Amino acid sequence: MAGIKEIRTKIKSVQNTRKITKAMEMVAASKMRKAQERMRAGRPYATKVRDIAAHLMGANPDYTHPYMIERSDIRGVGIVVITTDKGLCGGLNTNIMRLVLARLKAFEQKGISVQTTALGNKGASLLSRIGANLVSQEVQLGDTPNLDRLIGAIKVQIDDFIDGKIDAVYLATNRFVNTMKQDPTFIRLLPLPSGLADPFQADGGDDADGQDGVIKSEYGWDYIYEPDSKTVIDDLLMRYVEGLVYQAVAENMASEQSARMVAMKAASDNAKKVIGELELVYNKTRQAAITKEISEIVGGAAAV
Template sequence: MAAGKEIRGKIKSVENTKKITKAMEMVAASKMRKAQERMRAARPYSDKVRNIAANLGKANPEYTHPFMKLNDAKVAGFIVVTTDKGLCGGMNTNVLRAVTGKLREAQAAGVESHAVAIGNKGLGFLNRIGAKVVSHVTQLGDTPHLDKLIGPVKVLLDAYAEGKVNAVYLSYTRFINTMKQEPVIEQLLPLSAAKLQADA
């Protein structure tokens, strides 16, 4: 009798766990769907900004914005975007591996690296490998606010405008679908009029 009661208790426990897991799955699916919708809504805005920048570059070719000027500073800036939490497969691992490769390239070329960490995982990783983190922001949640991002990122943008940094790179994970995300490292600064026109 005791064994039967124990088995029934375990069955009930498994059923309760199944209900909780199902509820968590539904919440996660809902959050994922909303995140995808926000991402799709933001992409046309990003494309339009590039288009406007390209048109401005063509309209007044004799004007050179500070972000388009080259300098010979021996410092490169990296904006590293990761999540605050784990349990997301290789998403953080892949982008941080790509960043590590880029940092090694810079070091081999005698270029110092300064980093801005967006997300707790990236911040922890950069601190562990001894990278110079000049600014960071974490705990942005599911809907990051621009006012929290501007300050940390502006540290590198200002350094570039002042000629203290010779290039700024953005590293992030590009979402393809739920099964595939690819790490990306793209150069933000210096801006290239030709590249802007090609992207537009």
């Protein structure tokens, strides 16, 4: 009967685990809806700022903001890695970190120095473990992006770009496609692509300066500036960069909750399957034990 007791204990343990994964699935589903709404709500702001900034730069071709200046000789780059603070979300963090490690290796082979910024505990832990040049980090981001905390972390990279210490800044994040699919994406944050192409367009390519998302217009633009065009463009482009970082974090948070919901649903389904198999083994073991006891009783009675 010891075997039956062990099986019963294991069934109880798996049932308790299934209760936990089921509860986590429901919580993730609730947070997923809010995260997706937050992600979609941020897109119109970034799009409008991008439109206005592109039109202003078109109206002032003589002024080139430092964010728009291409560097011919790339000697150093910065990478902002966006991951989650918690696990149990499938291969979400594994996929983005695999992409980051591949890019780190590619830059190293070209003799390009890399400094990194981590937004999220998982990315910070791995970058520290592999000995990457981690210049800033921000962890425990919560369920809602806080722009002040995010900008505080990436300001190190932006300032180094302006000072010429690095020649480009990249963002590594998970782009939300749908509930079942999240794409690890590596996009260039600085210098901004010509025409301010949307980096979160379909391909989300390395430099993201293709024609997708480029602002085009057949009309001329004339503005009255207060205080002056340079100050307005400077502030707008700073807001645009902040919007890109906020959008990248919002995309990653929506991806996190979607991936966690799917992972916990798979775990709950697997637990249910294991419980069914264990119950079958339990019933067979119990039936065998009862049959053995009956045989012993019949054998004893026959001997008497």
